[in-house]
Amino acid sequence: MRDPLAPIPRRPDAWLDSTPMSSHWMPAQPGDKLADIDTPALVLDLDRFDANLERMMAAAAAAGVRVRPHAKSHKSLQIAHRQVAAGAVGVCCQKIGEAEVFLGGGVRDVLITNEIVGVRKLRRLAQLAKVFSGARLGVCVDDFSVVRQLSLVCAEEDAGLDVYVEVDVGQNRAGVATPEEAVELAREVMRHPRLTLMGLQAYAGSAQHRRGVPERRDAARRAAAKAAAARSQLRESGLACEIVTGGGTGTFIYDANGDVYDEIQPGSFIFMDADYARNQADTDAPQFEHSLFILATVMSLRGDRATLDAGLKAFSTDSGPARPTFTGWHIHAVSDEHSMLTRIDESGPAIRLGAKALLIPGHCDPTVNLHDWIVAVRKGKVEDVWRIDARGMVF
Template identity: 35%
Template sequence: MDIESLDTPAVVIDLDRVDANLAAAQRYADEHGLALRPHVKTHKLPWIAHRQVALGAVGITAQKIGEAAVMVAAGIEDVLLSYPLVGETKLEPLARLARATPRLAVALDNDVSLDLVGRAASEAERTIDVLIEFESGRLRTGVVAPDEALPLAQAIDAHTHLRLRGFMTYPLGAGAGDWVREARSVLARHGLEAPVFSGGGTPGMWHAHEMPGLTELRPGTYAYHDRATVAAGAGRLDDCALHVHVTVVSTPERGRAVIDAGSKTLTSDTVAASVGAGYGLVLEHPEAVITALSEEHGVLDVSACERPPRVGDRVRIVPNHVCPVSNLVDVVTVHRGGSLHGVWPVAARGTTR
C-alpha cells in the first residue's frame, strides 16, 4: 500500500523530516551548550521520544502525569512535568510515577502544589527535583516577582525528599534572563542555589542562546512543525512532517468545495491574520481557504484557485497548530520517502490528567 491508497482523513508523518528536525535542534543545542529537553505533547509517541534522547536530549518534558507515565512505561528515564499539580487525586498517580521514574522533576508556582509534591515524594520515598515556574510574558502560570520565589525555594530546600533545581518559564520573554539573575541573587543571600534555567518553546528556539543564563531548552512543535511555526520563522514549509490527507467530497457550487475533515481532525485553532486565513494550508491549492469547520466537514473557498479541486481529489493540509491534531487521532501513518513504514498508535493520546 502506498500513501495515495490510504483511507481519509489520515494523519501522515514523514519520518525523514522528523529525523531532520530532531537532528537540527540537537545540533543547535549542542553548539550553544544548552541541554535539550523536548516536549512530547506534540507527538505523544514513545518512538520519537526515544529518538530525541538517542540524539542527545537530556530527557523529556510532559504536561500531565498520564502523558509522562506512558513515556516512562516505554523506557524514558528522565522527565520534567511542566504543568502545575493540584488536587488530592494527583497524589497517588504522582507517587507511582516517582517510583517508576529514575529522574523526575516538577514545576510549580504555589505552596499548595508544593505540599502535594512533597507528600507524593515522601510516600514514594524518592527525591523529586523542583523547578519554580515564573511568568515571562504569556500571563498564565508562574510567580511574577523574583522575591516570590524565595519562600517556595526555602520550603523545597527544607523538605527531605525534594531538591531545588532552578527556574522554568514559558515561553521565553525578553526579560526572563534578568528575572532569573535577580531571583538567583535573592536566593543566594539565603544560601540557596538554583542552577537550572529552563525555557521554551519552538517559535523562538533558534534565538534561545541569546537569553542570558539559559541552561535548558524545551521546544515541542519542532518535531513536526506547522503553519504557525513556519510563520514564526522556526521552520520552513518543507520541514513540516505532519500532513492531514483528505478527500474532496463535494463541490456544491462554483468557488466552494467540501473535504472530509472538520474540527474533529484539524482542530479549530487559527493563526494570526498576518499568517494567513483559514484552518490550515492546502498544499496542492495554496490559494484555497478553509473557511469553516463543523465536526466532519471542512468548507473551502476555492474561488481564487486557477484549477479548483474536484470531487474525489485528494489533498494535503498543513495544520495551523499540529499539537492538538496528534491528540485527536488514535493512529498515525508513518512513511519514509513515500513508502509506508507503519501505522502507529498515538500512545499518549487523551492523557489530559
C-alpha cells in the same frame, strides 16, 4: 425494498465482543503509497521530521544547552525515543498520564512543566516517582501549600521528586511573580528531604508567537532577564539552581544563545504548523519545515466547491483552519467532520471526487491529540504507523 417501519430482530449477542473496535483501525500499513492512506489521517514526512530534529540538536549543541523537547506536541514514544537518540536529555510533558506513558515506555528523564494540585493527583505523582525511582521525574511548583502536600505524599509513598520553582516570565499564567517569592518557595522546597530542588522553570509562552523577529527576540530577552534575576537571588541566598529550563520553538535560538537557560523545551519544531509559519523567520536561526499534515479526501464535489472528509475532529481550529498545501483553493468553513474547500483563483489543481488533499494544521499540538495514529511517510511511501501513545491523557 425493506419496510422501514418493520421491527428489527435482536442481534445475536455474540457480536458484541467479536466486533473490532475502530480505535484499532489503522489508516495504512508499511509499504502503502501516500494516496492509499485512509482519511482523514495524520501524516508525518520523515525526511523533514529528521531534518528538523537534526537542526535543533545542532543549534543546541553549538550553544551548549541541553534539549528537553516538549512531548505534549507529539505524545508519541516513537518520537520521544528518536529525540533521546538524537541527544535530548529526556522529555517534558504537562500531565501525570503523559509522564506515565513516557516513563512506562522507557524514557528515563521526564519533567512535568506544570503545577499539579490536589491530593489525589499528588499521590498519583508520588506513586509514579516511586515505581520509577531509578529514573528522573520532575514537577513545577508555585505555591507553598502544594510543596507541603507533595512532601507529605512523597513520604507516605516512599518516593522522591525533582522540583522546579516556576517563575512567571511574562506568560501571566502560573509561576511566582518575583525573585523574592522564588527564593521563599525554593527555601520551602529545601525543607523537605523528599524533594530535590533542581532550579527554575521559566517559559514565556506568549513570546513564541510574536510575529516580528525584533519583538520576539525582545520578549525572549525580557523573559530571560526575569529568569536570571530569580536565579541570581537564589544563588545569593545559597540555594541551588542547577538548571534554568524553558523556551519554545519560537524563541529557542535566543534562549539557547543567551546566558540564562541551561535547557530548552521546544515542542512544535519537529512538526511546525500554519500558526508558526506566520512568524517572521529569523535568518540567523535554523529553519524548520512543515512535516505534519492532515490527509483528507474530497467526498463531495459541486463545481468549484469541494467537501473534504476532515473537520473539527481531525484538526483543531484555535489558530485558524488547516491550510491546503496547494494553491488556488482555501478552506472557508469547517464543521465537525467536514471542511469546505473553495477555489480562490485559477492557479491551483483541478479537483476531482475522491482526490486526496494534504493540509497543514493550524496548531499542531491539539491536532495531534485528536488522532490515534501518525502515519510516518518517506518519499511518498508509508514507512511505519505510530501510535499516539499519550493521546487524550488529560489527567
